[in-house]
Amino acid sequence: MSVKRNVLVLLIAGVVAMGCHRVFASVPESADRVKPLSAGADIPDVSVMQADGSAVNLRDLLTQPTVLIFYRGGWCPFCNMHLGQLQEAHAELVKLGYQILAISPDLPAKLAESVEKGDLGYTLLSDSTMAAAQGFGIAFRVDDATLEKYKGYGIDLEAASGESHHLLPVPAVFIAGTDGTVKFAYANADYKVRLEPAALLAAAKGAAGETVKLPAPRQSGGIPLLDALKQRRSVRSFSEKPIEQQLLSDLLWAAFGVNRPESGMRTAPSSYNWQDVTLYVFTPEGVWTYEATGHRLLPVRQGDHRKLAGLQSYVWDAPLSFVYVSDFAKMQQGDESFSADYKLKIGGIDVGHISQNVYLFCASEGLGAVARASVDAKAFAEVFGLSPHQHVMFGQTIGWPSED
Numbered sequence: 001m002s003v004k005r006n007v008l009v010l011l012i013a014g015v016v017a018m019g020c021h022r023v024f025a026s027v028p029e030s031a032d033r034v035k036p037l038s039a040g041a042d043i044p045d046v047s048v049m050q051a052d053g054s055a056v057n058l059r060d061l062l063t064q065p066t067v068l069i070f071y072r073g074g075w076c077p078f079c080n081m082h083l084g085q086l087q088e089a090h091a092e093l094v095k096l097g098y099q100i101l102a103i104s105p106d107l108p109a110k111l112a113e114s115v116e117k118g119d120l121g122y123t124l125l126s127d128s129t130m131a132a133a134q135g136f137g138i139a140f141r142v143d144d145a146t147l148e149k150y151k152g153y154g155i156d157l158e159a160a161s162g163e164s165h166h167l168l169p170v171p172a173v174f175i176a177g178t179d180g181t182v183k184f185a186y187a188n189a190d191y192k193v194r195l196e197p198a199a200l201l202a203a204a205k206g207a208a209g210e211t212v213k214l215p216a217p218r219q220s221g222g223i224p225l226l227d228a229l230k231q232r233r234s235v236r237s238f239s240e241k242p243i244e245q246q247l248l249s250d251l252l253w254a255a256f257g258v259n260r261p262e263s264g265m266r267t268a269p270s271s272y273n274w275q276d277v278t279l280y281v282f283t284p285e286g287v288w289t290y291e292a293t294g295h296r297l298l299p300v301r302q303g304d305h306r307k308l309a310g311l312q313s314y315v316w317d318a319p320l321s322f323v324y325v326s327d328f329a330k331m332q333q334g335d336e337s338f339s340a341d342y343k344l345k346i347g348g349i350d351v352g353h354i355s356q357n358v359y360l361f362c363a364s365e366g367l368g369a370v371a372r373a374s375v376d377a378k379a380f381a382e383v384f385g386l387s388p389h390q391h392v393m394f395g396q397t398i399g400w401p402s403e404d
């Protein structure tokens with residue numbers, strides 16, 4: 001009996017060890033290969049430690065809307081500077097109902113250093129095991145040469161975390177809702193470049209808006225495919241008539257919705273099924289992103305921001321525009337690495353398929369549409385706080401064709 005129990009214990013220990021190994025083995029070897037969670041993802045089920053050393057499940061702390069700041073440690077001057085800068089937005093964030101949690105690999109006993117240096121009003125948490133950073137997809141392994149270099153500067157990562165994993169987080173900011181999902185994500189592999197306080201504040205205001213649960217999409221009907229192909233054309237003149245919510249639901253599903261719920265696969269193909277493209281949806285009322293799994297719209301900004309959807313004036317009055325953003329961080333396959341040129345090509349092709357779905361749906365419904373490269377990608381990225389791995393590919397404007 002005891003032999004059996006010992007074997008069982010060994011087996012369990014082995015499985016746990018293999019499990020841990022698998023987790024660490026899947027951590028990328030460099031900061032530019034991390035795959036951060038994006039808006040719509042579930043907050044991972046992970047434990048962190050509070051300053052007094054007690055463990056707490058991160059989800060249990062999300063009793064109010066939360067800004068989660070991942071930083072490298074109290075030893076990192078850029079992190080302390082950034083934490084200090086974000087202090088500018090602190091009062092406004094609190095007014096909006098947010099709490100701010102700042103998470104680093106530092107041991108609980110070390111957290112006080114950041115507080116003293118920055119005189120912060122945030123709650124600091126220890127992720128010394130790096131479970132949270134891994135859950136959010138931002139952990140990477142520091143190579144031996146860099147470890148040595150850091151030691152030369154008096155920075156000892158093992159002493160900071162009390163662990164020998166040699167993992168660090170890519171500095172990142174997530175906004176978490178009380179529904180346990182990510183509302184906004186910003187991560188930058190270059191630890192010197194951080195999210196501006198104004199961009200965080202704007203994202204926090206946007207995320208405080210309402211999620212729109214779309215009605216179930218109509219998944220059959222329409223005109224025959226060959227007739228739709230015959231009708232497909234670009235239209236650049238639209239009436240002011242709005243697009244009803246059911247039609248918007250059908251259109252988004254046709255564009256890039258889930259057509260095989262058992263596997264989560266979509267109406268448009270994507271290279272390696274990376275599903276790298278996010279649709280930003282612009283209406284006179286606001287800006288959202290389309291979350292296909294839940295078939296819903298996640299709030300980005302309230303109010304009329306259609307000038308950011310395109311440079312041509314017909315875009316600014318049209319009832320609906322999409323801007324397609326490709327996430328290059330999703331373009332990874334095992335150890336294979338892909339060039340920036342390749343990712344740009346793949347992102348463009350993936351978006352092209354979605355945009356043709358939109359053209360054909362519009363042809364079927366009598367709607368007008370035009371694909372547009374004319375988007376100010378730089379302004380868009382700044383205003384909506386895109387991470388450097390998120391690229392504006394192009395846009396598409398949709399509406400009822402005007403009579404003239």
Ligand SMILES: Cc1cc2nc3c(=O)[nH]c(=O)nc-3n(C[C@H](O)[C@H](O)[C@H](O)COP(=O)(O)O)c2cc1C
Pocket residue numbers: 232233234235236312370371372373374394
């Ligand atoms: C990638 C791409 C970018 C485009 N960019 C613009 C644009 O910025 N502005 C515009 O008015 N039309 C734009 N178009 C629409 C083309 O001008 C249009 O598809 C072309 O003239 C052929 O017309 P058709 O779509 O009616 O067949 C774009 C089309 C594609 C595929």
